[in-house]
Amino acid sequence: AAGVIQSPRHLIKEKRETATLKCYPIPRHDTVYWYQQGPGQDPQFLISFYEKMQSDKGSIPDRFSAQQFSDYHSELNMSSLELGDSALYFCASSFYLSPRALEQFFGPGTRLTVL
Amino acid sequence: QQPVQSPQAVILREGEDAVINCSSSKALYSVHWYRQKHGEAPVFLMILLKGGEQKGHEKISASFNEKKQQSSLYLTASQLSYSGTYFCGTGGGATNKLIFGTGTLLAVQP
Numbered sequence: 001a002a003g004v005i006q007s008p009r010h011l012i013k014e015k016r017e018t019a020t021l022k023c024y025p026i027p028r029h030d031t032v033y034w035y036q037q038g039p040g041q042d043p044q045f046l047i048s049f050y051e052k053m054q055s056d057k058g059s060i061p062d063r064f065s066a067q068q069f070s071d072y073h074s075e076l077n078m079s080s081l082e083l084g085d086s087a088l089y090f091c092a093s094s095f096y097l098s099p100r101a102l103e104q105f106f107g108p109g110t111r112l113t114v115l
Numbered sequence: 116q117q118p119v120q121s122p123q124a125v126i127l128r129e130g131e132d133a134v135i136n137c138s139s140s141k142a143l144y145s146v147h148w149y150r151q152k153h154g155e156a157p158v159f160l161m162i163l164l165k166g167g168e169q170k171g172h173e174k175i176s177a178s179f180n181e182k183k184q185q186s187s188l189y190l191t192a193s194q195l196s197y198s199g200t201y202f203c204g205t206g207g208g209a210t211n212k213l214i215f216g217t218g219t220l221l222a223v224q225p
Binding site for chain 1: 117145147156157162164213214215216217218
């Protein structure tokens with residue numbers, strides 16, 4: 001079965017640079033969630049989209065922005081990177097109208113390292 | 116508010132049982148359980164939607180006490196593959212964003 005795809009899997013950036021993380025949800029899934037997980041921490045919700053509209057916002061810095069495109073893939077744009085942005089970034093998807101709408105399927109994550 | 120899990124860590128021998136608890140100070144509408152191995156994505160185990168609901172998944176089951184705002188995950192006859200960090204997550208609401216618990220590190224030894 002198809003899973004959530006994230007790219008790149010690993011990314012190394014310098015401070016103050018920008019980064020773009022991509023997420024391709026499971027086919028037919030219309031909802032995308034982004035989570036950030038620092039070393040030894042639990043995943044923290046950043047932002048979510050439903051049908052290409054932002055549906056909720058969590059602890060996402062103003063330096064970050066995201067959007068969901070017409071093909072339902074999503075991109076997380078991060079600017080003025082800081083050392084503290086180093087983390088695993090997970091994307092999860094779900095299908096709002098399915099009986100299993102509450103289940104979120106996680107992608108493999110993008111490991112961002114800021115030097 | 117973040118759900119609090121207990122214990123923080125537990126070490127088991129293969130075949131032993133364990134219980135992981137998840138408590139919230141806010142009303143729970145749904146409880147999600149995930150297992151995460153180091154550096155990998157959280158893997159969905161189960162979701163509980165109703166107070167008092169119990170669900171099972173192979174030798175892993177869970178209960179949900181809506182009144183006490185608590186959920187417990189039961190692992191029986193543990194296997195080496197059960198090792199990892201277990202997270203409960205509270206979801207529901209209009210957008211179903213997950214608020215993950217503090218996590219429980221489980222290590223199963225031969």
